[in-house]
Amino acid sequence: MKKLIAFTIKKALPILLLAIITFAAYSQKLPKIQTASLYAPDNIKIDGTPAEWNNKFQADNDPDRIKYTLSNDDKNLYIIVRARALFAGEKLMRGGLTLTIRPMAIKTSSKKAPGDVAITYPLTKDKKVLDNIVFTSNIFQVLKSDTAANKKKIDSLQLALKKMASAAFTEIKVEGVKEIPEPVMSVYNETGVRSAVGFGHRMEFTFELAIPLKYLAANINNEGKLRYNIRLGETPELDPFGGVVDRSAPMPTVNGRELTPDNDNGYMYGVVDFWGEYTLAKK
Secondary structure, three states: OOOHHHHHHHHHHHHHHHHHHHHHHOOOOOOOOOOOOOOOOOOOEEEEHHHOOOOOOEEEOOOEEEEEEEEEEOOOEEEEEEEOOHHHHHHHHOOOOOEEEEEOOOOOOOOOOOEEEEEEEOOOOEEEEEEEHHHOOOOHHHHHHOOOOOHHHHHHHHHHHHHHHHHHEEEEEEEEEOOOOOOHHHHHHOOOOEEEEEEEOOOOOOEEEEEHHHHHHHHOOOOOOEEEEEOOOOOOOOOOOOOOOOOOOOOOOOEEEEOOOOOOHHHHHOEEEEEEEEOOOOO
16 A cells, blocks of 8 residues: 555656646746747737737736737747736727837937837727727626626627727838838738737737838847837827817816826826837747
8 A cells, every 4th residue: 555655656746746837937927028039839820819829928017007928930020919907908999009129229218219110009090989999898897797607798798899999990000111101001901010909808908910020120130139119109188078188288286286197097198118129039
């Protein structure tokens, strides 16, 4: 009996150690800015879902409330971005995200610099459609009370939101590429720049971009490195009656003291951005 127990423990120990190592790896907190180089899988699809990455991301930027993964293959640079907290999805949809690729030799962190290639997505000017998408996504707050019982409704909501967003976000802006003289173009284009939107099972807004490396060649150094900036744009501030607030007016005061916006207001109505470096992965 003792021999059987010892044999069982000996056999089970490697499995147990592997489980502990795997758990520890997944329990590690993700960096705010991606540090790894990733070669994109052969089956990568620009469909607005992180299925190729087992629904995992390489960076979790808490201050900017997004998760993202940069990757590449021999032809394209890819990025997938997911809103990860309150207001993030709405901010991305209303203000868009700009991915700027800057030559490594230029160290300035100014908004624009010579040689920048900037891609902005999503883009839409239809406020009513955006309002409808945001309102529809909030239905999840009721359904999440019992995700098992409401699975079919949640799946239907997810598909409905993807359809609505795909119909709304039909333009993409590309600046700094001489081969693309018109900066704003349809997502259905022949330049090789591709995009798609989607929603996670908790209705987290997600989008994906592919940018041909040939447009970025001048901004990648001999070591395969590039500098990038992710910028979440300023969101128009709406008053209760649907108009746009004049933000150039002085802040209201109470007893002579200026009121400052809380963290959510500051996030929603301001510009947030960060810089990182990425080295192209090799197969």
